[in-house]
Amino acid sequence: AQSVTQLDSQVPVFEEAPVELRCNYSSSVSVYLFWYVQYPNQGLQLLLKYLSGSTLVKGINGFEAEFNKSQTSFHLRKPSVHISDTAEYFCAVIKAAGNKLTFGGGTRVLVKP
């Protein structure tokens, strides 16, 4: 079975500062990795995904993530955050041959002016 650990439950950050959200996973088989964002009172929206190829993945809204197989990590970064980035961010994995997502506990990002 897969598991996902998001190391920070909350990350306060000032506007225009960089942010990194940490995600580690464990799995005995190959997985695909995802980052989703949940804005207040909304569903989940895909930010980016890693399936194969380049380990640096660029997503929407200026986010990027780097897949590190040796460290089983998939950390999300943004060089300069905006107030509108205030949301909850979820890392998720799915078995390469599967169809069920396993989510991490989520990281709440609060961007302060």
Next chain:
Amino acid sequence: SAVISQKPSRDICQRGTSLTIQCQVDSQVTMMFWYRQQPGQSLTLIATANQGSEATYESGFVIDKFPISRPNLTFSTLTVSNMSPEDSSIYLCSHTRGGGSTEAFFGQGTRLTVV
């Protein structure tokens, strides 16, 4: 991507009653899923809604408590039965397009409060 409409968006229900949540996709999709997001927590998969057959439930979830229907490839319902305050959560419908697509799409969620 196929657009998901979920309703109701929120509801306040009395304990002991049941609520049915509807999920409509605007095109045919292979896989549909129901998740629960308890207050301040992550998403937990309740079940996979299978078209034309019984849903496949995850450990800790049972059909009597969360009956699911999937009469066709665009529609599914989740019923939360005999509700208690512990059922207060956000319930989300999700789908994947299948055919090797790995991306999951989510509805806006139903925010349920049981009093």
